[in-house]
Structures are given as structure tokens and as C-alpha cells.
Amino acid sequence: MKLIFEKSVPGRRALRTGPTDVTTTANIKKSLLRERPARLPELSELDVVRHFTELSRRNFGIDNNFYPLGSCTMKYNPKVTERIAACPAFADLHPLLPQLKSQRMLTQGALRVIYETDVLLRQITGMAGFTMQPMAGANGESTGMVITAAYHRDRNNKKTTILIPDSGHGTNPASAAVAGYKVVSIPTGKNGVMDFDAFKKSLNDEVAGLMLTCPNTLGLFNPQIKEICDLIHSVDGLTYYDGANLNAIVGKARPGDFGFDIVHLNLHKTFAAPHGGGGPGAGPVGVNEKLLEFLPVSIVVKKDDGTYALEYDRPKSIGYIAPFYGNFGVILKAYAYILMLGKEGLSRVAENAVLNANYIKEKLKNHYDLVFDRLCMHECVFSTTKQMAENDIHAFDIAKALIDRGFHPPTVYFPIIVKEAMMIEPTETESKETLDAFIDAMIEIAELAENAPQRLKTAPITTCVSRPDETAAARSLNITSL
């Protein structure tokens, strides 16, 4: 398909600008101006709309079909949240408005949304307070690491390392490292969760904290979670809960009750805000009592007269993580979602998410190697090592064959500690019919892997491209059309 720049026709226009209703002209000398206009496309509105409509047809979202991408919680995004977010009295608010002096702070509605989302998230996680500023999960991790550093600095602790299980999301070690910490990786034990003895051996006074995903990326809940938190606290370390997998326990259990000090949530996962093909997300961070004073400013507070206001006077605060109050548009959608589900609905999220994952696990375990044959939470991890050994069929081939059958593939090759991993997260919003259709497709593919493996090597054949050469892309780099 042609690039939009290749469709450009000199002189063609989509929109009329203006009108100009002033007679003044800006007084900018020529040396400060660009020599010629930027070479942007010259197209009609219809040309542009057709181009992007064609591109959208080369894409696949949750609305198309099942999207069991492990650790990404691709649940259905209710349309009403989009409609609410499009309301101009939210969407067109300038973020500096509440900073103008006024009888009561401007933007009471938006401030209330932020405040009440904070209150709801406290209940859901068992934490004492949230910042809504972090703009994605990894940004929440950065916030958590900076809070960790501020806490230790405040106590004159000289601590240098963060412990992270080797099953953790790649963002965990990256976030700790960019915040100035050394990362110590803890191996996974035979039971699929962090090796407890190895963990205990790595505990020392250097440990600033532990980052943990629970259930982990193998979909397994660590039954020793409380003990782990206690042990970290015994060396005055902090425990960080990566909330990417909260969908497994939401409404059933709370990281705050386990003993976690810092929690980030992915509103674009657990709380149904759409992911946008790579963002925007929102990664609010909750902390317990002892860390409240370090949260970023501003914080939205509710005053005695019932109005909402921004509070800045927090001397130990780490400062600003976002320019203002976070990705408000995403927060608003998550807030609407939580209100709609309510207490009962949220508990059913985890029930159905876990049920769906176990259903798939049981139905497929005779066809693919199940890495840990035990109860799973919201996701299960298979490996294609058997298919690879017998017929040179990799997780990659299974993924491509699924595409031809109308499904988005699971996450493959992650967690990296599992060879040929396929990580399946069905989420709670899928029906039994959809799960059965996916299971049938997986079984059919497993049979092909055994009987006609060469047929899988040519998949996919139904898409606009097939197996693009990624090595060539990195070797002869072409990332811009100039």
C-alpha cells in the first residue's frame, strides 16, 4: 500500500483555514522563519479519510475478534465510556484552569472525577492514597522507584539494589535501572513462583525494595506473598506491586492487604480503557500510610465545604510526574467503568477471567505442553517444545496459523524463562462460544503440527502481508520517508 506522502498531489487541499479577521501581521524577521513549508501531504479530505480507512482495515482490535494477548488484559471496552470522554465539558478543559485564582477552584467536575477515582482505587487495592499522574504502567513503575528513593533518602538509608523475579515484565528491571538502582534477578522455583530460598539469600541491607507481579506472568499466585513482604520490610526495603495482572484478583484480594507498600494499576488493562494500538494508558500509583507524604503533587483533595481543590504543600513530595493530573481522558473512562460494574460486577471480573483461563488450560493441556500443570489465575502458559522437537514447529508458527483462523495470537516468547512460550489471557468478557472456537482452532493447529507441519510454515495466507522480514528491517534501517 502506498504511503500517504506518495499519494500527495501538488496544490490539493482538504480544508479551508481561517478566516483571518485581523489586519495585523506577525512581526517576525525572516531569519527566524523556515525557508519552505514542511513537506506534508497535499490531499483532499476524502483522500485522507480513505487512506486511513484502508489502514484501519489492515488492523485488528478487540472489536474484531478474540485477542488473548497474555499480560495485556485485552477485554472489551464499553462504548459508553468513549461517549462520556467525548463530552466537551471534559475534553476541552484547559489544564491550567484550576491554577487560576477563583472563588471556588474551577473545573470542579474534573477534579471530582480524579478524587473519586482515587477513593475507589484505594478500596480496590487496600492502599492509603493514589497519584493519578503516571501516564502508563511503566511510568507508574518509575514513580514507584522515585518514591522508593525518596523514602530511603529521608531515612538516610544507603541502599542500592532492587530485587526482581526473572519472570517479571521487562519494564520492571528497566524502571529500576533508569531510576539509578542495580537490579538483582531472582530465579523462578520449580513451583512456578519466585524461588523462596534464592530470595532469602539475596536479602541484605543493600536491598531498597522488591518489584513483584502477583499473580506472576506464568499466571500463578504466590501463596507466600505475605511472608515475602514481611521479609523485605525486615531490611527496611519497600515492596512494589506491578498491577498489570490485577484482573486476576480484583474484588477478591488486595495488594495492600498482602503488605505491599506501592502499587501501580494499568487502567487500560484492568479497568477497560482502550489501549489505542500502543497507548494512551494510565498507571496510577497507590501507596500505604508511611509513603503518603512522598506522593507527587498536585493531589486533589475534598475540602470541608464539599468542593475539590489541588494541594501542593507537601514538602517531601517527589514533585511532578506528569505535567498536570495524569491522562485524564483515560482516568475518566476507567471511572465510568468502575461505577458501572460496582462491587458485585468487579468481583465477577476476576471470577470469569480466572474461570476462562482455567477452561482453556484444561482443554488444551493434552495438545500442548502446559508449563505448570496446576491451577492458574487469569492466564496460562503453554510451550511448543514438543512440536518443535518433533516437527520444527515453533510458537511463532502457531501464532501465525491462529491469524488465518481469525484470532489474535497469544503473547509468544514471553515470559522469557519459558522456551517457546505461548501466554494466553482470555479475560472475562469472552463467551464460552468464543473460547470453544479458539480451543478448536488450537487443537486443529496442534494436529496439523503433527500431520502436516509444512502447512503451518506458510501461514498466514489471509492477511495483507505475511511474515515480514524483521532482520532485514533492523539491518537496512528505513524508518522515515523524507
Next chain:
Amino acid sequence: MLAEIGLTMDELFADIGPENRCRSLDLPAGLSEQQVHNALTEIADKDSVSLLCFLGGGFYDHFIPAAVYSIISRSEFYTAYTPYQPELSQGTLQAIYEYQSAICRLTGTEAANASLYDGGTAIYEAIMMAMRITGRNKIIIDDSVNPIYRVMLRSYTLNLQIDFEHTLSSDGLAGHQQILNDIDESTAAVILQNPNFFGCIDDFTDIADAAHKKGALLIVSCYPLSLGILKTPAAMGADIVTGEGQSLGMPLFFGGPYLGFMATRKKYVRKMPGRIVGETKDRFGRRSFVLTLQAREQHIRRDKATSNICTNEGLCALAALVYMSLLGKEGLRETAQLCADKAQYAYERLTAIPKVEPRFKDRPFFNEFVIDLPSEAADVTAKLIEKGFAAGFPLSRYYRGMENSMLICVTEKRTSRQINDLTEALERVL
């Protein structure tokens, strides 16, 4: 389904022992779609949004063509995840490639990434990148760079050993002389902004030359819409160009989601953070797009990655691309010119009020300028709210000695009549 797998719901959750269950869960009962819709649209800020907006400060009230929203609302785009499976993501991937190209064409650079969170984190990522490239840790930053971004930088680098050198602006422009004196062999980068926070237009060619002589980099944060007419950061010699992309087709949305962009020289691409899309061929030789140079990223490199960023602002980047495509070569130039011309009109009208003075007389500006009032700017804006105006941003919050100064922004959406009304209202409250 439970029966088919031979388990009860309680058994499914057996791994979470009773001691780990919720101690309390005080949440309201669920609402219907209609109830939620009504409850939220009811509390939406109809009054605040109806104030006539002359606020800028890096975040702008521009007109957004209808087709932007209708295109990004296609659910094949907005309900997709990060494009890990190229066969199902050619739409997102090609759009990012085109976005990268459009950002480069706009800023005059050679290579851009797929997006960062916002303009502030883009500067943070740029200094981390500059330190990786140079192996140095001194960063010079001028106080004409958005103060919000400067405080963000402090937060993000709290636990890092960075030697920040803060220079003071001089009569509305960056403190060129001080910066030139401060650049030395330990300098990783100089951070500047154009137009700067006061709206004034600067040229950093002298600083770029001096930085390059000492092996340091120049990072320029810019307002992308202004590049419809202004000299590009690359033409001034910038090595890393960053900015807030909100002005390219995104609503103000009370602070986000926004769009951080970053572009650089080709030779620094492998040090750049964030997703990058590259063109390649598929097994039949067809043009295809894939995520590339992933060995820089957290999911492969873990603690050695160039950044921890994963989810970025994909849909906002798409909005920016659609906006730039709809306005096109001439439309973007015209829109930028309109903003500057209308701002000039507002400047002339407002500074004609006897008690109002321009703060930086004769300095060229784009669509924002600073005026000095006879009393505290915060009090004046408070009075103007009563009259229906969000008249500007009082600078005392961030700048000492500017208690009476107010930053005023004019976009193409403001009409001469609205500017006249503001002038009249201001005259009356002084």
C-alpha cells in the same frame, strides 16, 4: 464451564488463601449505562469550559478538524494493542511510520520514534539519551524552558547523579552568554525551548555551534504547530528535538492524554528510547512495516534498555498524523501564520491600554506574549473569570519578580471580536 473442568468457583481461587482475601471492599453498587452517562455528563464542567480561553503555556486550544476524531474512533485502531503481530497491525505500523516521517519533515530531522508520554517526559528521555551518547552528566537548562517540565525533570532524576546547571533567561530570550560560558568538556547537553515559555522566538545556532565544539548536544523542545512558519530546530543545529504534540489535533483534555515526540540525527537512532517502526518486505516481497531495533527495548534488554517505556501514546500519534495530513503543507503554514497574526493583533490591542506594558518590548513572538499589569496578575485573572474570560496565566507561580506579569495566548480559534472583548474587560478591571 465449571462443571466441565470439574471445579467450583472457590476451588479456582484456592491459591489465594483465606488470609489473603479482601479485608474490606467498600464499593458502591453498579449502575446502568444510562445512569453512568447521566451522572458523568451532569458533573462535567460546563461553566469552566465556557470561559473564553487565552491560556497557553505549552497547551493550546486549537481547532480540530472533524475527520481527526472520526478516523481515530475506528475501533480497529483504538481497541488494538501494541503492534506485536505485524500481519494484524499493518494499519497501526504504517501509520506510525508515516507519523515518524511527518515529524521529521516538520522538525527538519532525520529520525523520530513512535511517541513518548508528553513534552516533559520527552525532555527527560532526551537528557538520558544525551548522557548515553556523550558519557557525560552535566546538563545545562535555561529558565525559559517550560517550568512545568523543569520540575518534572527534577522528579525523574532524583536518584541519579546529574549535574544540573540552571541558566537565567535575559530579556525574554535564553541566557545565551551564560550558556556559552557554561558549556565545557563535561557537558552532555543544553536544553532550550522555542518559542520559549514566554512565547518569544529565539535562534540557538550560536549555542549549537559552541556545544558541538565541546562534544555536547543541543536538545530543543518545540511547539510543533509553530513550525508551520518558524525555523526548524534542526536548522539551528539541534541534535535531539522534542516537544508536546497536543497542538496537532488533540483536545486539551485537562492535561492528557498528550503526545511526547522525539526526533534526532540518524547516527543516534540506536540510542533513542521508545518504539520505532521500520519498513521491510514480507516473504512475497510486499512492502511491510514492523517494530524495529527492539534490542534497545525493555522487553528484550531489561535493565540494559534505553528506556523503560512500553505503552506510549499511539492513538495520539495517529491523531497528529491525521491532523497534519488534513491541514497539509499549506494548511499548517496558514494556521501557524493565523495564530501569529491574531496574537499580534491582541498584543497591539492589549498593550495600547494605558496601564498595560509589554514585558519584552520588540521581541518577536509566535502566539504568546507577556504583559505587565499595574497589580498582581493573579487578582486580575480572578476578576476576568467573573467576566467570562480565562484571560491568561499569571507568571508569579514560576518566576520571581513577575507578580504582575501574565502570559497570554491566542490561537486561530480566537476572533478579533473576542480579542476586543478581552481588551475592554481588562481595561475595565484595572
